[in-house]
Amino acid sequence: MDTFSLLAGGLLTALQPMSLVYAFIGVLLGTAVGVLPGIGPALTVALLLPVTYKLDPAGSLIMFAGIYYGGMYGGSTTSILLNTPGESASIITALEGNKMARAGRGGPALATAAIGSFIAGLVATIALAFLAPTVVKLALSFGPADYFALMVLAFVTVSAAFGSSALMGLTSLFIGLTLGLVGIDLQTGQARLAFGVPDLLDGIEVTTLAVALFAIGETLAVAGAGARAPDKIEPVRGSVWMTAADWGRSWKPWLRGTAIGFPIGAMPAGGAEIGTFLSYAAERRLTKHPEEFGHGAIEGVAGPEAANNASAAGTLVPLLTLGLPTSATAAIMLAGFQQFGLQPGPLLFINSPQLVWGLIASLLVANFMLLILNLPLVGLWVRLLAIPRAWLYAGILTFSTLGTIGANPSQVELGMLLGFGLLGYGLRRFGYPIAPVVIGLILGPLAEQQLRRALAISQGDLLVLVQSPLAIALYLIAAAALLIPLVMRLRGRGEVLNQLAADED
Amino acid sequence: MSELGSQRDERRPDRAALVIAAGLAVLSGVIFWNTASIGTAGSYARIGPTAFPYAIAGALLLISIGTALRAWRGHFPVREADEPAPILWIVGGLAAQMLLLKVAGFAIATGILFALTARGFGRGPLWMTLPIGIGLSLAIWLVFARLLQLSLPAGPLERLFL
Numbered sequence: 001m002d003t004f005s006l007l008a009g010g011l012l013t014a015l016q017p018m019s020l021v022y023a024f025i026g027v028l029l030g031t032a033v034g035v036l037p038g039i040g041p042a043l044t045v046a047l048l049l050p051v052t053y054k055l056d057p058a059g060s061l062i063m064f065a066g067i068y069y070g071g072m073y074g075g076s077t078t079s080i081l082l083n084t085p086g087e088s089a090s091i092i093t094a095l096e097g098n099k100m101a102r103a104g105r106g107g108p109a110l111a112t113a114a115i116g117s118f119i120a121g122l123v124a125t126i127a128l129a130f131l132a133p134t135v136v137k138l139a140l141s142f143g144p145a146d147y148f149a150l151m152v153l154a155f156v157t158v159s160a161a162f163g164s165s166a167l168m169g170l171t172s173l174f175i176g177l178t179l180g181l182v183g184i185d186l187q188t189g190q191a192r193l194a195f196g197v198p199d200l201l202d203g204i205e206v207t208t209l210a211v212a213l214f215a216i217g218e219t220l221a222v223a224g225a226g227a228r229a230p231d232k233i234e235p236v237r238g239s240v241w242m243t244a245a246d247w248g249r250s251w252k253p254w255l256r257g258t259a260i261g262f263p264i265g266a267m268p269a270g271g272a273e274i275g276t277f278l279s280y281a282a283e284r285r286l287t288k289h290p291e292e293f294g295h296g297a298i299e300g301v302a303g304p305e306a307a308n309n310a311s312a313a314g315t316l317v318p319l320l321t322l323g324l325p326t327s328a329t330a331a332i333m334l335a336g337f338q339q340f341g342l343q344p345g346p347l348l349f350i351n352s353p354q355l356v357w358g359l360i361a362s363l364l365v366a367n368f369m370l371l372i373l374n375l376p377l378v379g380l381w382v383r384l385l386a387i388p389r390a391w392l393y394a395g396i397l398t399f400s401t402l403g404t405i406g407a408n409p410s411q412v413e414l415g416m417l418l419g420f421g422l423l424g425y426g427l428r429r430f431g432y433p434i435a436p437v438v439i440g441l442i443l444g445p446l447a448e449q450q451l452r453r454a455l456a457i458s459q460g461d462l463l464v465l466v467q468s469p470l471a472i473a474l475y476l477i478a479a480a481a482l483l484i485p486l487v488m489r490l491r492g493r494g495e496v497l498n499q500l501a502a503d504e505d
Numbered sequence: 506m507s508e509l510g511s512q513r514d515e516r517r518p519d520r521a522a523l524v525i526a527a528g529l530a531v532l533s534g535v536i537f538w539n540t541a542s543i544g545t546a547g548s549y550a551r552i553g554p555t556a557f558p559y560a561i562a563g564a565l566l567l568i569s570i571g572t573a574l575r576a577w578r579g580h581f582p583v584r585e586a587d588e589p590a591p592i593l594w595i596v597g598g599l600a601a602q603m604l605l606l607k608v609a610g611f612a613i614a615t616g617i618l619f620a621l622t623a624r625g626f627g628r629g630p631l632w633m634t635l636p637i638g639i640g641l642s643l644a645i646w647l648v649f650a651r652l653l654q655l656s657l658p659a660g661p662l663e664r665l666f667l
Contacts, residue, residue: 054654167571171529174568177561178532185554190543192558193536216599223595223625224587390626394619394638397595401602401615402645406655414603421599425592430525431582448557 007129010357014365019062022055023362026063027369030070035077035381036392038222041312042328042438043214044071046207047396049336050403057340058358064336065362066369068329069121072312073370076113076305077381081106092276093308096293096300103296107378108242112250112298113305114374115242120258120306121367124313127262128320129360132349135321139346144454145465147322149474151447154268154318154326156478159436166486168432175423176440179204186445187452199412206335206442208404210328212417213434215400217424219393224425250302253283257306264307265314268324279307313363320344320356323446328435331442522576529569536562594625610660611650615642 013019029051033044048067052060080097093113100109142150159169182193183203194200242250260282261275283303284293293300318324323345325331337344342352349356374381387395404417427434451465458464466472540558575581598621605614619638620631628634639662646663649655659667 050649050655051653165575167568167575170564171568171572174561174565175532178536178565181536181558181561188554190554192543192554193539195539219622220592220595221587223591224589225585226588226591388628390623390628393626394622394628394634395641397598397622398615398619398638398642398645401599401618402649402657405606405611405657406649409606409656409658411603411606414599414606418596418599418603422596426525429584429587430522431584444557451557 003130003133006133006353006357007361009354010359010361011364013058013354013358014062014361018059019358019362020365022059022063023066023365024369026066027070027366027373028066030067031074031077031370031374031377031381032070032384034071034074035384036074036387036396037078037082037385038218039071039396040075040214040329041068041071042210042332042435043218044074045329045332045336046210046214047399047403049207049332049339050406052336053339053406057342058355060336060340061355061359062362064333065359066366068312068333069309069363069366069370071329072309073114073117073374074381076117076308077110077374077378078385080109080113080301081382082385092280092304093301095280096297096304099294099296100298100301101296105296105298108246108298109296109301110378111242111375112246112302114371116250116254116257116302116306117309118367118371119254120261120308120310121313121370122364123255123258124262124265124310125360125363125367128266128313128316128363129357131266131317132321132356132360135317136346136349139322142470143468144450144457146468146470146474147450148447148454148465149471149478150268150322150324151443151450153474153478153481154324154439154443155447156481158326158439159433160482160485166482168430169436172427172432172434172436173440176437177444178440179209179437180441180444180448186449197412199408199410203445204416204441205404205407205413206332206438207407208413208416209420209441210332210335210438211400211403212420213424213427213437214328215396216417216421217428217434219397220421220425221428222389222393224429246298249289249298252286253279253299253303254306256282256286257303257308258310260303261307261310262314265311265326266317267314268318268322268326275307275311276304279303316360316363320348320359321346323348325439325442328438331435331438334442517579519576519579519581522581523573526569526573526576529565529572533562533565533569536565591625591627595622598622598625606658608660610663611646611657612639612643612662613660615645616640 014023026048029048030044033039033047034041039047045064045067052063055063076093076097079091079094080101082098097109097113100106155173159173160166178193180203182200184191184194184201191201257275257279260279264275264278280300280303283297283299284290287293287297287299289297289299312327312329315325315327315330318326319330319333321344323334323343325334334344342348342355401414401417404413407413424434427437454464455462466475536558540555540562543555598618601621602614602618605617616635616639619641620634623629623634623638624631643662646657647666650657650659650663651666
């Protein structure tokens with residue numbers, strides 16, 4: 001198989017001493033930041049992006065892989081010990097995991113989450129390696145009209161299909177699309193929505209928006225809530241190790257979670273949390289200990305946590321092969337690629353295979369490092385959780401602004417940071433989802449580009465958009481994703497969808 | 506749209522949500538107005554640089570109407586009252602950092618942000634948190650500007666190390 005030799009080549013890159021150092025730093029930083037309450041993987045990646053500015057693309061992407069996986073591990077630790085999931089995909093982990101921690105079984109809960117994440121990460125990364133070349137081959141035959149249809153589908157699923165209301169999801173998405181308009185139009189050189197401000201001509205930085213919405217918005221929301229926010233850490237008592245019974249109850253959920261999570265993440269639709277909910281439902285039905293569910297069932301941690309990691313690895317399939325980010329984290333990773341002038345997509349696999357395969361191999365390496373690093377160091381991470389809220393958020397804001405200043409030391413940029421921070425607070429306050437804004441910003445200009453390219457080829461004939469069977473199929477799926485939830489809500493089944501709300505990631 | 510909670514008792518128009526609807530309408534208007542000023546000369550394709558903005562502005566207008574209807578029926582998620590004071594402290598910190606960055610340098614500007622944020626979370630007094638923040642920011646400046654070569658603005662404090 002070709003994949004084997006490519007992956008082996010990638011492993012050679014990833015196992016070089018310097019690459020290992022980068023991966024290690026990435027994993028360490030990713031876990032340390034990801035473990036902080038209220039910080040999910042998306043924000044972890046956005047905050048740590050400036051650290052990678054001065055590295056070469058290969059080293060930077062390797063560190064990135066470590067940060068990404070590390071951030072996810074850190075997030076599960078927080079949700080188990082603190083019951084404040086930093087991202088919506090960890091809500092389920094918090095549900096059962098925090099109950100286990102309160103019952104003095106925090107150690108095994110952390111262990112099953114870590115090992116489950118490891119197995120899911122391993123299987124899913126290998127699946128990514130084998131699936132990617134096939135998708136790339138397929139994607140090479142896509143025309144601009146197909147890409148546009150694909151992006152329309154991503155817009156719909158990210159914003160409207162899940163969550164409390166399609167209207168709110170669409171509002172967030174269109175705010176993001178509006179922000180995406182700002183700057184010089186690439187095809188004609190016209191400035192749009194720049195209002196004569198030179199800083200705006202280059203468009204709005206994805207990292208600025210993401211850091212503002214996630215970090216500053218979250219800080220303002222927590223500060224505004226005052227004493228309302230919960231702030232209680234469950235100490236890890238007893239053994240960290242799992243008993244034989246724990247292992248026996250965990251291994252099947254790990255595998256099932258992986259099998260559920262990966263395909264959901266790999267679809268160009270988005271939403272890591274859906275996999276975790278499905279996995280939880282499956283474990284609840286299949287368990288031999290139904291009475292423990294809701295009171296700390298280990299299956300309820302093992303399955304969803306594996307599903308979470310598997311679908312996070314799955315989102316790399318559309319990101320790397322199609323250049324299509326379907327989660328906020330993926331959108332920021334795309335921005336990370338773009339800072340080196342790299343555009344993910346089928347051509348990246350052809351033009352810089354060593355880079356892509358080095359990244360995929362680094363994910364495997366990072367996964368191993370996390371397994372070794374996490375269980376012994378859990379005590380250290382727990383101490384990070386104990387930082388008083390005032391210092392924690394003061395530090396978060398210091399680092400958020402550091403990243404923005406480091407990228408572009410201008411007052412306009414900081415003004416945008418403040419403005420978007422207030423926007424993020426407002427969105428949280430009124431229950432609007434955040435991720436569609438970020439995805440709209442990065443995907444909007446790409447969608448416009450594909451649409452105009454398609455129409456330029458057809459000389460303005462709009463029918464070109466619905467001429468390929470693939471595009472028609474994608475539009476039909478998008479329409480279904482928009483209409484079925486609408487019908488469900490009208491028939492009073494909205495609660496199911498509320499639970500699937502995409503919030504942070 | 507969605508019925509959050511099933512209580513059917515009287516619902517009042519949600520004023521804050523009506524403000525959101527108005528804001529979305531204004532945003533839509535700004536895009537229309539800005540796009541109208543773009544000339545389409547030189548672009549022979551039917552879809553020029555103005556088509557996408559017009560489509561987005563139109564969608565925003567529809568969303569604004571939908572939001573207004575929903576706000577009128579009081580179908581917005583229930584919110585608890587937030588405390589304004591902590592938020593103002595933090596926003597003040599961010600604004601102070603933005604205004605002072607070029608003049609006072611990274612360490613002092615960011616130190617002020619740090620101290621005011623801590624104040625927002627009820628930690629003080631400022632004469633203690635301010636030096637802590639400035640010291641921390643100076644350390645960050647040394648690591649990132651000296652070691653990692655990030656371009657962070659220097660002020661009087663940073664010049665001591667240049």
